[in-house]
Amino acid sequence: MQNTLLAKYSGAVPRYTSYPTAPHFHEGVDCGIYAQWLGALGEGQKLSLYLHIPYCDRLCWFCACHTKHTLKYEPIANYLESLKKEIVAVGAKIAPGVEVSAVHFGGGSPTMLKPEDMVDLIRALRAAFRFAADVEVSVEMDPNDLDEPRYDALARIGMTRASLGVQDFHPEVQKAINRIQTFEQTKSVVDAVRARGVSSVNCDILYGLPYQTEATLAETVDAILSLKPDRIALFGYAHVPWMKKHQTMIPEAALPGLQERFDQMTFAAERLIAAGYEAVGIDHFALPGDSMAVAARTGQLRRNFQGYTVDDADALIGLGASSIGQLPQGYVQNMPATGEYQRMVDQGGLAAVRGIAVSENDRMRRRVIEEIMCRFRLNFDALRQEFPAGIGAVIEEARQFAASNSDGICEFIDGNFVVTELGRPFARTIAAVFDDYLGNGKGRHSVAV
Template identity: 40%
Template structure:
């Protein structure tokens, strides 16, 4: 099927716009972002939110479940995941046992087997688990939750840890979506980041996945890695496009060795200069669009007939901790070390180390380290930011009806700060809406950041509500979909 000729696919940003507006900032898989969580929201508060869901109107609605598997056999030098690097696979058995305890604690508070429409395994490397351990984990999930017949069940896959037999086993367990971590196909780049895998092996796995009946295949890529050049990355874009994954996630590498120890093994001198990194991004956008992909937003692409692209065209796109989704916004229960749950107007994040995680569960406690209860301003801004991120349009009427605010007054400072973006052709400010232009869609992160009260520049507009946290934005690093 040829791509739908929507205006989003006809504009490619030039280097000047990319240089000025492709800026560091949150991915807005949540608002407020995780760097705003605090220890005052603890396990007891999270337990209360689980119980509140059990007896509230949300109990009848489907929810999502995320399972974080932290183990990896070897370290990828670019990685910013919460992970445990080990070749001792016996450590996984104890972790599955711990997940069973956490599920029991959650189930006890929910009071029933909640209906689940979306289940995702992330990491780390979920396929670090053996077939037997994956079977046990799925059986535990079925025991504690009720998976819908049409549930999206996805898993992140390191192609180096899987073969055709494992694909069959995953399909037999009910997984219907796969995400392959590729990053780059250039052998020199792969050696520089300690992640070597051939085009041929990935191609064979994708072909086998289709034969096994997986309904959606995603490929993850990263630009800005050591030894990458615009020419070498263009070859990777061409190679990935020939594999025809249904979806592509393209992330920019941020080099922060002071925060992420594995990145200290990357020589800063080997990183591409900023100008080359911008050329890689613009080349990738142009390359994928030319090969039949629609730009969904925030570094994501999908084939024109993929449900994600269809939802984008029809205004039904949503966003959650797994990125863009066709699933309506719903509660999320996240299991495992460092995982983040969303229940009603709250977030809760589990402890980040295995010793802390195991200790909490031995004591019969939910392993929550920190979280956040959203205030009214958070809720208004969350709706505004998600409207921009998902529909590319902030219509005033729905938010005024939902929250009882006058948008022109409430967001007067923000609308004023959008004037320079309007002059650059990124937004159109209408009397009752802010519309992201086709060109502005490539910079929707920067547009959304204008409405983030925690990023408000000093002296711009009214002060943030009392008790609001300050500080810098989340860095735009991926890599774990839940962090």
């Protein structure tokens, strides 16, 4: 039965961190449109800011992020000057009453920044935007970059959440993905940030890596559990060498097969739950008192370009090369190439090159997909209230899919569409049923498990 389900429902589909997804963005959304959207944000609305630092001092071969390798700091320093210009330009277009509730530093490796540059960057943000008193500041961290001055700088910028990519601690796996990082290094980071008052620590684990087995994964999971992080993300390695050429360095013959990937995912998830973590969506786990676990229990969990989130901001503003923003009118992405990004910002302040305006049908289907990804169910009464005009067609699609499905991955309970426990690992595939864009041939995606 399981083999049949894997073969049937683990095909390549989007991760659904947006809808419509990024392959459907187009050049019709440019700096002019973006400026209009920014200007439409009104008094009392909340913002979330994402800052992209597209540099690493080593290139991890599993990574699918927009980043580049550098051992010199000069390119980073020049990039930061342009980034601050974009911050000023974007801030000037937003009404003074709009408040920033969350800031996320991603990459790349934000912890490559010199301590004084970290502090200077948060100072520029505070000068350009109005910050909430309880603003959350999260930072993606590479333990190989960190030292005492950087820890102190992270404390000065008000970091509230530290996010550490671990992947796998086994030496053979680490060598195959070019990510050498010991448990001792990782523990030292967790201890250092907690000593400086950071209230939340997140660790990422990958399954489906080369040479990875359930035994090596068990060692990694148990090591992470010993650190007692507040949240743990359990991601499947996305092998997309057609998009990220450095992934060709990974020996494909050493990658686990589909059944092995599924077994690794199931095994690791069961181990995390047995240790007291609550499952959140398809790939996150959190301690019961963590805000993400609470959001999952109370129906407040959301999904954006960072994956699962408790962020309830009205708009997400992407700053930096390749960054994607989500505004009420639609999505916008900055120029990915760092040199061109800097040229555009230096000349005009903004660097938007593509995006998509969302229709009412897009908003409706985005809500449906988010409900499946976050809550594994569709409450038709609630959807009718939110989308009275068009939801009937989606409800009929859900009924037809459930009626035609004999595998037990979904069912109707009290008149609502529900993804069963058997179907939860395939939530991305089920969500794809409601994707109006998927069949037009744009974009290639990783497997769904």
